[in-house]
Amino acid sequence: MPELNAAVAGVTERIRQRSRDDRRAYLERLQTAADDGPMRTSLSCTNLAHAFAAAPDGDKARLKGLQKPNVGIVSAYNDMLSAHQPLERFPALLKQAVREAGGTAQFAGGVPAMCDGVTQGQTGMELSLFSRDVIAMATGVALSHNTFDGGLCLGVCDKIVPGLLIGALHFGHIPFIFVPGGPMTTGVPNEEKARIRGLYAEGKVGRDALLESESKSYHGPGTCTFYGTANSNQMLMEVMGLHLPGSAFVNPNTPLRDALTIAAGHRIMEITAHGEEYTPIGRVIDERAIVNGIVGLLATGGSTNHTIHLVAIARAAGIHINWDDFDALSRMVPLLTRIYPNGQADVNHFHAAGGMGFLVRELLGAGLLHEDVMTVAGEGLAAYAREPMLAEGGVAWRDAPAESADSDVVRPVAEPFSPDGGLRVVQGNLGRAVIKVSAVKPEHRVVEAPARVFDDQQEVLTAFRAGELEGDFVCVVRGQGPRANGMPELHKLTPELGVLQSRGQRVALVTDGRMSGASGKVPAAIHLNPEWVSGGAIGRIRDGDVIRLDAEAGLLEVRVPAAEWANRSSTPATNEPQHGIGREMFAAFRAMAGSAEHGAISFSPQEEVGS
Incomplete structure (x- = not known):
């Protein structure tokens, strides 16, 4: 593996030094929780009886035995939002997969999922950012019963994945795998969608033409296909080692998507404290993983919202980053993709042209990513330079393509769209x-x-x-x-x-x-x-x-x-006091929120941290 780029190493070390005391305290808390042993053992008989009263008989026997891992599923499913509607089927697939691997899985709780696409320009958008913190706290409530040895987080969009991850990091001694739903199939080309929006803004076409265009753009189950915050989330979960490799951009309701979901259920069983590859999320997300996330964001021209969310995610793991870190890395990380709105292709085109496997291999090959990180795949970040395929018995992985299939969409480091991350x-x-x-x-x-x-x-x-x-x-x-x-x-x-x-x-x-x-x-x-x-x-x-x-x-x-x-x-x-669409309930969030540069965290505002 090539030597790590000196600038990447330098930023990582500055973050490590800046975070030293809080990261140490976080890891000490993690270790204390891990030392208490497998979950459920501290519960009384009454506690346990409540915890598995409704479980099927086979699961109940395993839960009584206290020897097999029990996995909590936390989901953002709802059937109004296209990105989360496919998650309806996932709990049943995951429960069966965990049973096949010898454990049990329970649906621990649901978290809210609101869509910025629905609320853009509407009053409800004023709840959007703080929905992240609600999701984090709801994840904490779902996991508060102290009955789970691992977690499976089901979510996709803008505030949902950051919220789930922040919540999970507060249970840093437990392994988690993030299980994505995938993007919808391609609809109206992005260039045509932008043209109609411009014509409507000028009053040259009516609402009927605009609605027809939008309906053909956002037309089925799955994530919106442009490279906004939702799909930036999925990229981050890959490059930070929390997805199974190559799972971010596989379409919903396909055999490969189902195989990857089942594989996540099998894999979580191998990385709990009961197994031989104990992989707690609090050690997966360290300074190196956070830097990898920033590098991935810059190399793909990802969402500016992550200059807020990544700060809050890092803080949940005792790590301090700020905008100077983004700026320093942006000056030397090349832009390797052109995905709408930075180009005309959508994420399906990116996936077909080489996708995450090609991107990760290129960045690793240039020394721009830390390879020596802990991941849920168990093999360092090199495992993410591969792509999944259907195989007998489920899913297998092969090396990502050696060359881009479309150099207008994704390019090697040697031929970037721009020498910096923009x-x-x-x-x-x-x-x-x-x-x-x-x-x-x-x-x-x-x-x-x-x-x-x-x-x-x-x-x-x-x-x-x-x-x-x-x-x-x-x-x-x-x-x-x-x-x-x-x-x-x-x-x-x-x-x-x-x-x-x-x-x-x-x-x-x-x-x-x-x-x-x-x-x-x-x-x-x-x-x-x-x-x-x-x-x-x-x-x-x-x-x-x-x-x-x-x-x-x-x-x-x-x-x-x-x-x-x-x-x-x-x-x-x-x-002035804000009322309507639930805004009055969020007054405390607004009053407590930190600044944007420090994650806009509402439940644990932090001191300003310099570079």
């Missing part, structure tokens, strides 16, 4: 933000123009439809951070701002909110920290102030004389 930290007198430039053409990466200030995205859309957004401008949308309103995505702005850019206007977005995994061709400095309601400088911006956003130089500043800027007061943030 994620930057920008900072200046407005604070710190992140910008994803992998889909932004070089000529649009520097914008200096007057500000137009808005308090929500609907104000922007109203101004657009009234023809008020003329000339070059920087669209400032404030009051969208975690503590303000739960940090909803502002993805509805993408078509309109894209239309203006296509007309020849120089436009950019600056916000303390999120965009989404579908951040596209318009330069957007997002997650601005500090946010408005925490006294952030975004509250000092006035209409007409000249803002310079320079993604190449890492600069974000307002061009106001220093003395005037220092004396200018912030416009009071509008942080």
Whole structure:
């Protein structure tokens, strides 16, 4: 295996040193829990009787014996959301697979799963980010009975996988395998979908044409096929060693998907404390695995949401990362894929062109990933340079393709789409933000123009439809951070701002909110920290102030004389009580939330951590 890249090694060591005390404390807690022995042994007879009262007779006998592993299944199944609807069949497959391997499995609990695609631009989106923390806590409740020796986590989309993983890491002494559902088959080409959205934004086609296009794009069971947060999640679970190799992008309800699901049930039995390959999740997720996740995100142009979620995931394992780590790695990790919105192909095309196996092998071969990590496959990360196939008796693995089947979609390290990962930290007198430039053409990466200030995205859309957004401008949308309103995505702005850019206007977005995994061709400095309601400088911006956003130089500043800027007061943030669609129940989450750079964690806010 090639020697690890010096920059990757350096970032890893800085994270290790920064995290030393908290990681040590985490591992000590993990070891203490592991030393208590296999689960269920500490339960009283009354406890145990409650735990298996409804179990089938065969399972009940094994559970009474206390010698065989019992596996908890935690699922985000619901039948409204396409990504999670296929999970309905998984518990039965997994229970039978675990029985075949000599153990028992119980459905431990369900967690909520909301869809940003349904709630984009709607009031319900204000619950989205904090649903991650609810899912983490619900995972904790599901596992709180102390009856499980391993776990199988079933989830796919934006906040669900991070929430499941954060929850699982609080039971770090237990092995977990993440079991994906897979993407839906390909529908309307992404280029055509984007064209219709643009025409609708300009009023050139009606709602019927838009709905027809969208229905043909999102048309069946499985994850949306663009490379947003949901599919970035699946990439991360592979490159961090929590999936079975190559399982991320196999379509639902196919023989190979079922074989991989059954194989996960067999494999979890081999890695519990009862087996010979004990693989607790708290040791799988270490500093090296977190760095591998960041590298994978950058190499694929993945979702900006993971500049929040990966921070929160790492923190759950006692590890401190920040945006400087993303920025440092982005400068030397090449971009190897073009998947929509960074290209026109979808994840099915990526999978067919070589997929995760090809990607992992290329990154390992260039020394850009840590190979010497613990994974649920048990063979280090080299096991993930393979792809699954149907074989007699289930599933087998073969080496990933030696060459890309489509160099417009995925390329080797020697011929990247870009020499860097396209994620930057920008900072200046407005604070710190992140910008994803992998889909932004070089000529649009520097914008200096007057500000137009808005308090929500609907104000922007109203101004657009009234023809008020003329000339070059920087669209400032404030009051969208975690503590303000739960940090909803502002993805509805993408078509309109894209239309203006296509007309020849120089436009950019600056916000303390999120965009989404579908951040596209318009330069957007997002997650601005500090946010408005925490006294952030975004509250000092006035209409007409000249803002310079320079993604190449890492600069974000307002061009106001220093003395005037220092004396200018912030416009009071509008942080009024929020009611409707359940928002009132999340007031405590908003009040407790940390900053975006530190994971926006609501149940255990942390001190700011430097680089």
